[in-house]
Amino acid sequence: MTRKLLPLASALALLATPVMAEPLKIGLITTLSGPGAGLGIDIRDGFALALEQKGGKLGGQDTQVFEADDQQKPDVAVGLANRMVERDRVQVVTGIVWSNLALALMPTLAGAQTFFISPNAGPSQLAGAQCNPYFFNAAYQNDQIHEAVGQHVQDKGHKKVYLMAPNYPAGKDALAGFKRFYKGDVAGEVYTQVGQLDYAAELAQLKAAAPDAVYVFYPGGMGINFIKQYEQAGLKGAVPLFGPGFSFDQDILAAVGAAALGVKNSAQWSPDLDNPANKAFVAAFKAKYGRIPSMYAAQGYDSALLIDAAVKGVGGELKDKDKLRAAFKTAKVPSVRGEFTFNNNHYPIHNIYLREVVAGPDGAITNKTVATVFANHADAYAKDCPMK
Amino acid sequence: MDALLLAEQGLNGLQLGVMLFLMAAGLTLVFGIMDLINLAHGSFYMVGAYLTAALVPVLGNFPLALVAAVLLTALIGLAVEAVALRTLYRRDHLDQVLATFGLILFFNELVKIVFGPVPIFLNPPAALAGTVDLFGLKYPAFRLTILAVGIAVAVFLWLLIAKTRLGMLIRAGATNREMVMALGVDVRLLFGLVFALGCGLAGLAGAMAGPVLAVQVGMGEQILILTFVVIVIGGIGSIRGALVGALLVGIVDTMGRALLPSAFRMVMDAASANAAGAALASMAIYVLMAVVLAIKPKGLFPAA
Numbered sequence: 001m002t003r004k005l006l007p008l009a010s011a012l013a014l015l016a017t018p019v020m021a022e023p024l025k026i027g028l029i030t031t032l033s034g035p036g037a038g039l040g041i042d043i044r045d046g047f048a049l050a051l052e053q054k055g056g057k058l059g060g061q062d063t064q065v066f067e068a069d070d071q072q073k074p075d076v077a078v079g080l081a082n083r084m085v086e087r088d089r090v091q092v093v094t095g096i097v098w099s100n101l102a103l104a105l106m107p108t109l110a111g112a113q114t115f116f117i118s119p120n121a122g123p124s125q126l127a128g129a130q131c132n133p134y135f136f137n138a139a140y141q142n143d144q145i146h147e148a149v150g151q152h153v154q155d156k157g158h159k160k161v162y163l164m165a166p167n168y169p170a171g172k173d174a175l176a177g178f179k180r181f182y183k184g185d186v187a188g189e190v191y192t193q194v195g196q197l198d199y200a201a202e203l204a205q206l207k208a209a210a211p212d213a214v215y216v217f218y219p220g221g222m223g224i225n226f227i228k229q230y231e232q233a234g235l236k237g238a239v240p241l242f243g244p245g246f247s248f249d250q251d252i253l254a255a256v257g258a259a260a261l262g263v264k265n266s267a268q269w270s271p272d273l274d275n276p277a278n279k280a281f282v283a284a285f286k287a288k289y290g291r292i293p294s295m296y297a298a299q300g301y302d303s304a305l306l307i308d309a310a311v312k313g314v315g316g317e318l319k320d321k322d323k324l325r326a327a328f329k330t331a332k333v334p335s336v337r338g339e340f341t342f343n344n345n346h347y348p349i350h351n352i353y354l355r356e357v358v359a360g361p362d363g364a365i366t367n368k369t370v371a372t373v374f375a376n377h378a379d380a381y382a383k384d385c386p387m388k
Numbered sequence: 389m390d391a392l393l394l395a396e397q398g399l400n401g402l403q404l405g406v407m408l409f410l411m412a413a414g415l416t417l418v419f420g421i422m423d424l425i426n427l428a429h430g431s432f433y434m435v436g437a438y439l440t441a442a443l444v445p446v447l448g449n450f451p452l453a454l455v456a457a458v459l460l461t462a463l464i465g466l467a468v469e470a471v472a473l474r475t476l477y478r479r480d481h482l483d484q485v486l487a488t489f490g491l492i493l494f495f496n497e498l499v500k501i502v503f504g505p506v507p508i509f510l511n512p513p514a515a516l517a518g519t520v521d522l523f524g525l526k527y528p529a530f531r532l533t534i535l536a537v538g539i540a541v542a543v544f545l546w547l548l549i550a551k552t553r554l555g556m557l558i559r560a561g562a563t564n565r566e567m568v569m570a571l572g573v574d575v576r577l578l579f580g581l582v583f584a585l586g587c588g589l590a591g592l593a594g595a596m597a598g599p600v601l602a603v604q605v606g607m608g609e610q611i612l613i614l615t616f617v618v619i620v621i622g623g624i625g626s627i628r629g630a631l632v633g634a635l636l637v638g639i640v641d642t643m644g645r646a647l648l649p650s651a652f653r654m655v656m657d658a659a660s661a662n663a664a665g666a667a668l669a670s671m672a673i674y675v676l677m678a679v680v681l682a683i684k685p686k687g688l689f690p691a692a
Contacts, residue, residue: 037500192645197610198400198600200642201400204646208393220602221507221601221607225601234519234528252507259511
């Protein structure tokens, strides 16, 4: 009798347990080797910190992270994305640092109905006419950062600004973004080779043009080369230098030291930003990794919090993509930059701050918030995006 | 453009040329004498820069750190030669390219493990951090130092190769290796010394470039391409060729970047002039290389 009942009982027991929600699988594709590795590692570490604080469960859901190195190469990133959507069946991909990689990945991820949460790359294409229902940017739209310095330089009454950037699409967008809000004269607009080492020739021309301010967009190693040489040429005290936050962030400051002191730059976040979420984040990051977080680390952290909020919003039910999208769009994220909302193109509307490079109390070179340039700033491309 | 600016640009060109010469001298020496294509030359440049950056805080003094870093780089070169490269001399160039490319990956990962992925700090010593007044021209003092060090290295190499017994063997080895071996010279030792010298020179280039450029993983590959352009223009294996090639590349590159955009602005609107000038300036040295190779296929001063 009992024997016969056993199968029935176990079948009943199976029915009685609530339907187990499927585990959350996230692909973290980022740059972990080569000259750009510092940025990817910060994104990964920021993301890992948030996941750890949530007890390994984003949105209360068992979370599995598939981490891979894209080597800063679009073809490698696409290969990894293919593997992750087909074999590992991830529902979300994040980690991408570079705009050109983001653009390369988008068709694969949209085709597989996989959400792409960008922790950094914010190309204008994905903000405007080619905006995508499967793309969300948790960081910024590239131009927003340059626009803020343009506004600041305009407000300060500079009349003759010299502009420099690498000769590639992001460099041209940078200077266009700056000029959208700066209305004075341009003393010179110079595009240099991508990866250029020596700027002596350009600095001599710059000095001869006698501008009253300089705006440069030089990410990574190019930024370090430029800032060192700008100081050594005796220009640092003579002509004020401005740049976007990513040319004067923690990854670069450690390498240039005092040469960057006093430079005003812009970002949606700063390590000293005064809100409880940020204070807790900066303290936890320093305790865990022993260094000051960069904006990339903050963005990686925010990306994890965004996924957490959205998954919670749908109660762990990840199959219905429309519901999940709505949950992403309306997610209340306790972001370290303070409050932000998503625009119709899935890019953030948020404050952009002016920061200054200072020596902190312990002597470490870092950024200090000095003003809010834009409150609730939306990007210039959202109007071209057909999404509502 | 006035004369003072032109003079400054000329100086910038010379200085870039001298920095390239420090790299090219070692590369061309190793290739000319040992017939070894060493793609990992840039890795020794990186090692030199990292060691200098690491030793400055320890030794508290830039020149001392530089000397120690150069010697250490040469020692590392000696070890790499003995462990990895000695078996490759008899293999063809493709095998050498593959093996030394592997060394690039090895050194990049090693440096990342030891020093971390983020670029590290290295500034010129305080005494050389400012500018010097040269007849009304304010020029960075450290760049003048690079110029002086480069000239000193050129003189040292000339003395070494033209006046010493080791130099005689090096010249003989470059001309006819088999004959030198047949005469009972310990070629294994000679090659080890030459390779260590090449690595030391790359380390010196890295130590001198570190305060001006980003000290980061992969910094060697960026300059390696320029260095190959230099030794191809100069003639592979020739120190004199490396010097002339490096100065030519330095001056053409600097002048191209300084003059082309303003030259284009005379004939077209500013936006297209900026774009065309920037594009052409980045091609200038490759055009130079193509022209030199068309006229002298073995470079300006072929070794043999």
